Amino acid sequence: MSARLKAPLGALTLDNPFVNASGTYGYAVEYADFVDVARLGGVSVKGISLEPRPGNAPPRTAETAAGMLNSIGLANIGIEAFVRDTMPRLRELGVTVIANTFATSIEDFVELAKRFDDVEGIAALELNISCPNVHAGGMHFGVSGEAAGEVTSAVREVTSLPLMVKLSPEAGDICEVARAVEAAGADVITMINTIRGMVIDVDRRRPMLGQKMGGMSGPALKPLAVRMLYEVYQQVSIPIIGMGGIGSLRDSLEFFMAGAAAVQVGTANYAEPGISLRLADELDAWLAERDLALTDIIGVAQD
Amino acid sequence: MSARLKAPLGALTLDNPFVNASGTYGYAVEYADFVDVARLGGVSVKGISLEPRPGNAPPRTAETAAGMLNSIGLANIGIEAFVRDTMPRLRELGVTVIANTFATSIEDFVELAKRFDDVEGIAALELNISCPNVHAGGMHFGVSGEAAGEVTSAVREVTSLPLMVKLSPEAGDICEVARAVEAAGADVITMINTIRGMVIDVDRRRPMLGQKMGGMSGPALKPLAVRMLYEVYQQVSIPIIGMGGIGSLRDSLEFFMAGAAAVQVGTANYAEPGISLRLADELDAWLAERDLALTDIIGVAQD
Amino acid sequence: MKYLRTRITEVLTPAPNYKLLRFAGDEPIPARPGEFVMVRGEWGVHPVLPRAFSLVECGEFGSIIVKPIGEGTELLAGMEVGDVLTVFGPLGKGYDMDNAGRRPILVAGGVGVAPLLYLAREFHDAGTRSVFIYGGRTEDDLPLSEEIAEVADLVVTTENGARGEKGRVTAPLTRLLEEDNNAIVYSCGPDGMLHAVSDASQAVGVPCQLALEAPMACGMGTCKGCAVMGTDGTYKYVCYDGPVFEAADIFEAAS
Amino acid sequence: MKYLRTRITEVLTPAPNYKLLRFAGDEPIPARPGEFVMVRGEWGVHPVLPRAFSLVECGEFGSIIVKPIGEGTELLAGMEVGDVLTVFGPLGKGYDMDNAGRRPILVAGGVGVAPLLYLAREFHDAGTRSVFIYGGRTEDDLPLSEEIAEVADLVVTTENGARGEKGRVTAPLTRLLEEDNNAIVYSCGPDGMLHAVSDASQAVGVPCQLALEAPMACGMGTCKGCAVMGTDGTYKYVCYDGPVFEAADIFEAAS
Numbered sequence A, B: 001m002s003a004r005l006k007a008p009l010g011a012l013t014l015d016n017p018f019v020n021a022s023g024t025y026g027y028a029v030e031y032a033d034f035v036d037v038a039r040l041g042g043v044s045v046k047g048i049s050l051e052p053r054p055g056n057a058p059p060r061t062a063e064t065a066a067g068m069l070n071s072i073g074l075a076n077i078g079i080e081a082f083v084r085d086t087m088p089r090l091r092e093l094g095v096t097v098i099a100n101t102f103a104t105s106i107e108d109f110v111e112l113a114k115r116f117d118d119v120e121g122i123a124a125l126e127l128n129i130s131c132p133n134v135h136a137g138g139m140h141f142g143v144s145g146e147a148a149g150e151v152t153s154a155v156r157e158v159t160s161l162p163l164m165v166k167l168s169p170e171a172g173d174i175c176e177v178a179r180a181v182e183a184a185g186a187d188v189i190t191m192i193n194t195i196r197g198m199v200i201d202v203d204r205r206r207p208m209l210g211q212k213m214g215g216m217s218g219p220a221l222k223p224l225a226v227r228m229l230y231e232v233y234q235q236v237s238i239p240i241i242g243m244g245g246i247g248s249l250r251d252s253l254e255f256f257m258a259g260a261a262a263v264q265v266g267t268a269n270y271a272e273p274g275i276s277l278r279l280a281d282e283l284d285a286w287l288a289e290r291d292l293a294l295t296d297i298i299g300v301a302q303d
Numbered sequence C, D: 001m002k003y004l005r006t007r008i009t010e011v012l013t014p015a016p017n018y019k020l021l022r023f024a025g026d027e028p029i030p031a032r033p034g035e036f037v038m039v040r041g042e043w044g045v046h047p048v049l050p051r052a053f054s055l056v057e058c059g060e061f062g063s064i065i066v067k068p069i070g071e072g073t074e075l076l077a078g079m080e081v082g083d084v085l086t087v088f089g090p091l092g093k094g095y096d097m098d099n100a101g102r103r104p105i106l107v108a109g110g111v112g113v114a115p116l117l118y119l120a121r122e123f124h125d126a127g128t129r130s131v132f133i134y135g136g137r138t139e140d141d142l143p144l145s146e147e148i149a150e151v152a153d154l155v156v157t158t159e160n161g162a163r164g165e166k167g168r169v170t171a172p173l174t175r176l177l178e179e180d181n182n183a184i185v186y187s188c189g190p191d192g193m194l195h196a197v198s199d200a201s202q203a204v205g206v207p208c209q210l211a212l213e214a215p216m217a218c219g220m221g222t223c224k225g226c227a228v229m230g231t232d233g234t235y236k237y238v239c240y241d242g243p244v245f246e247a248a249d250i251f252e253a254a255s
Ligand SMILES: Cc1cc2nc3c(=O)[nH]c(=O)nc-3n(C[C@H](O)[C@H](O)[C@H](O)COP(=O)(O)OP(=O)(O)OC[C@H]3O[C@@H](n4cnc5c(N)ncnc54)[C@H](O)[C@@H]3O)c2cc1C
Pocket: B063, C036, C047, C051, C052, C053, C054, C055, C064, C065, C066, C067, C068, C069, C070, C071, C072, C073, C074, C111, C114, C115, C212, C213, C214, C215, C216, C238, C243
C-alpha cells in the first residue's frame, strides 16, 4: 500500500484506512483463501464475549430498502477459543486485528480487556457499547454519556492497547457520549453501530425477525452516519473511524471529508468480500491523481 | 370509499386511512385538477407558522439510498394567507384538512391553535414538534417528554379540535415522549417526522445541502418508523397515525399490523401524486378478499 | 396537468452519450417549449424521486432527451421499447414566444437543446426565422443538430474546434448582438453558459430568457425544494416560477 | 472459494416462470451437487445482499435456475446476455454421494430441481441409476424435466393431475420405499415437502439428505445469520453446516 493511504490513529497507524467492520467478516481467517487479508487496513473481528454465545432465535436477518436488519445476538465462540484457536492463524496471516468485545457489565468488559492485554498480535481493542441485539445489555452503555464514560474509564485502567469505543446512533445525544468517552481515555471513536428497525411479514402478520427487532445497516444508514460523524468531529479531538453503508469510493470520501480518519466497511462485504481492498486501490488512485495524501482530506467538508 | 376502510381516530373518523403527509402535498389545492383530493383520507397541509417563512438557503433537497433529505425550513405562506386564501378553496373542494402547525415557542403554538379554532373546515390540528430543519426551535419540543408534554397541554387548553402531536425519531426515548403527550391531552399521535442526515458533495468537498443537514424521509426510514410505532403502540392507548417510507400497499400493511390506526404518505407523493387513492383502493380489495375491515388488522403483529 | 403511465415506443441515440426516449400514453401531454415533465421508471425504491426533463416534442408521442450523469438518468438511458415510464406534467412556465418583432436567437448547450429545438420548431411553424447557436465540447455533444438545421439558422461551436467555430457560444452570440441588437435571446444549458449568455445579453440591453435547473422533488411548487435566490432578494421556485426566467430576475448584470 | 465477475452468456426459459442463467468468468467455480453460490447483479444500492443459488452445472459455464419470488430474483430473472453477474462460491456442504450400495431416490419440487438435476447427472456419469421424483403444482412447475429424464428414472406428480401422477411427491416416494427400502433419499424443495420427505424416510429408517434454505447474508459461516435449530438443541448454519443436512439432524421423526 502506498504511503499516501496511511491512516494515523494516535498510537496506531493503519496502512490504509479501510477496516472491515465487526460482525461482517467473521474472524477474517475464513476469507484468507481468496482475499489478501493482511493487506486490509484492519479487521474488527466478530464481537467477542467472555463466554461463547449461541445467538438469537431465527430468522436473524431481513432486508430493507437499501439496507438490512440483523438480530444475530452476538453469536460467537468466546474469548478462550478465539485466543487459543483463531489468534495463531491471524498472527500467521499478518492481519491487523481489532478485538471487538462485548459484555453486559463493566466487570466483564474489564475482564475481557485484561485478557486481551496479554495476547500477542492485537492492534487495538474496540468496545461495543452499542449493540442493539442483546436483551439487558450492550446498548445501554452507549446511550448515555455517563454510562459510556464509566465503562471506558474502567477498561482504560486495565488495558495498554489502543482503545476504541463504538458509539450507538440511538444515543439521546451522541456528541455527549463522544465527549464522555474521550474524557474517559478512549484513543479512538468508532461510529456508528446499527439503529434498531423492524420489518413486518404481512403474510404471517408478525415481525419478520425471530427477535422482532434488528439493527439496520447498509446504504440506508449512511446519511445518518455521516451527519453524526460530522457533528462528533466538531466536539472531540481524538480520531474517529466512521462507518455506515459504505460501498463505494465516493461513500468513503463522504466519511473522510466529514472527518473520519479511517472507515469501516460492513454490509458491503456480503456482496463483495474483497471490497475493502478494491476501495483502498481506488482511493490510492484518486489521491494520486490529485497529488494528495489521505490526511489532506480528513474533515475538509467541515467549515 | 367502502365502509371497511373507515379509520376511527377518537372523535374523528377518516373515510380511509391514507392521509397525505405535511410538506409533501402543499396545500392540496395544487393537485385538485387531476387528483380527487376530497377522496383522500385527509391532507396534512404544509406546516403553517404565524408569519410567512421564506425557507432555508438552497440546495434544499438531496437524494440518498432509497430516500431523500430535505432542509426546506418550513417555507410557508403563514396562517393569515392560509386561512384567507387557501381554506375557502379547501372547503369548496371538500378536503379533510389537518392543520399542521409549527412554532418555536409555546406561546406561538398556542396562538396558532387559537386562530385555527375558529376556522371552519379544519378536521384536526397537528403539532409539528419534530422539525429538524429550523434553527433554535421545532425539534427541541419533540426530543424530551417534558417539553412535549408542556406544549401539548398548553395547546390542549385552547383548542377544541382533535389534537394530533407529531413525534420525532430523534427523541432520546420516543415512548416517553408519546406517554407525555398522551397524558397532556393529545387525541392522536402522528409519527414519525424525518431524522437528520447529511450528504457530502465529494466534488465540491462540502455538504450538499445549503443548510448542511436535512431530514431523511422515504423507504430508507421505514424500518425505523415501524419499529418505533410498534414500541409506542404498547405504551399509549390513543390512536397512532404511522408514517415513514410508505410507497406500496404492503408498506402500509406493515404499519397497520404494527399498530397504526391510519397512515400518512409523504415522499411517495412526488413519484405519484395520486398514490394515496391507489393505495386506498388496493387496501379495499385486499381487505374485501379476506372479508376484513381495516380495524381488524390494527396491531395484529403485536403479540 | 396529468399523471400518465406511458410506454416507451422508441429509443434513439442522437449522439454517443445521449438517448432520445419517445413514449405514448392514453392521452398526450400538451406542453409549450420550456415546460417540463417529471418522469420515473418502475425501478422500485431507489432512487425515490422522479427526474425533470424538458419536452422535445409533445402530441401523440412525447419525447425527452436524456444525458446519463447519475443513477436516475442512467436507469432512464437504459430503458427499452415497451418499458413503463410514468410521466407527470406539463409543469412550469416555458419560454414566452412573444418576440415583439425581435429576431429570436436561441443558445443551447448539451441537453439544453431539448426545449430549444422545440422552441425553434414552433418559431419555424409560426413563420419566424430564428438563429440557433449550439455549443458542445466536441462534435459528440451536438445531438439533434440536423433537426435544428431544418428549422433555424444553425451556428455550431465546439471547444476543440472539431466542428463549427472553435470556442464557446458567447463569441457568435456577442457578434450577432453587436451586428443587430433588435434581438431576443432564449437559452438553456450548463450554468456557466447561462451566466455568459445573460451577461452578453444584459450588456447590450437585449431581453433574455433562461431555463434553469435545480434539484426537484415535487416539480409543481408544493415542496419548496427548488429555490433559487432572485435578484430582488426573494426565493424563486424553478419548477413553478420557472424553469424559464428573465435573465435579469436571476442574474445580476455583469459590472 | 472464489469471487468472480462473470457475464451472462445465455438465458433460457425452461418453464413459464423460471429462468436458467448461464454465465462464464475467467475461471470456473468447481462445485459439487448441493453446493451453492451467492450472486448479485450490478444494480446499485438495493437490494444490498447477494442471493443464494444452487448450481445446476459448473465448469466452463456455470448455471443457476431462478424463480422470481421477490425483488432480487426478479432483477436476476430480467438479466440479459452480456450483463455482469458477480458470483461467489462454491459454498456450503453438498450432497454426500456415497450411497453405500443403496438406490438413490431424488425428490424435488420447484427450484429444488437445481441441485438434484446436477446430482442425478453425477450419479448417471458414475454409472448409478437413480429415481427422480419431481413434483409441481401444475405442468408449468416442472422445468428441466426432459433433462432429468435423460439421466434418471423420472416420476412426475402434479397437484392438479395435469401431468404424471395426481397428488404430491410423498405418494410415489412412500410406495418406492415400501417396495424396497435399500434406498437413500436426497431432496430439495419447499419446506412442507422437505418435512414430508423426512417423515417418509425416517419412518422406514432410510437415510435422507435435505437441502435447506434460510435468509443469508454472508453465505460462508461468518455472519451467523442463517441459523436453524437442530434436533440436538444447537443452532446449525445453513450456509456452512449445510445447506445439505441429514434429515434426522434437523427434523424430529414424526411420532
Ligand atoms: C426543468 C428541468 C429540465 C431538465 N431537462 C433535462 C433534459 O431535457 N435532459 C436531461 O438529460 N436532463 C434534464 N434535466 C436535468 C435532469 O433532471 C438531471 O440530469 C437529473 O435529475 C439527474 O438525475 P440523476 O439521478 O441521473 O443524477 P443524480 O445522481 O441525482 O446527480 C448526479 C449529479 O448531478 C447533479 N444534479 C442532480 N439533479 C440535478 C438537476 N436537476 N440539475 C442540476 N444538477 C443536478 C447532482 O448534484 C450530482 O452531482 C432537467 C432538469 C430540470 C430541473
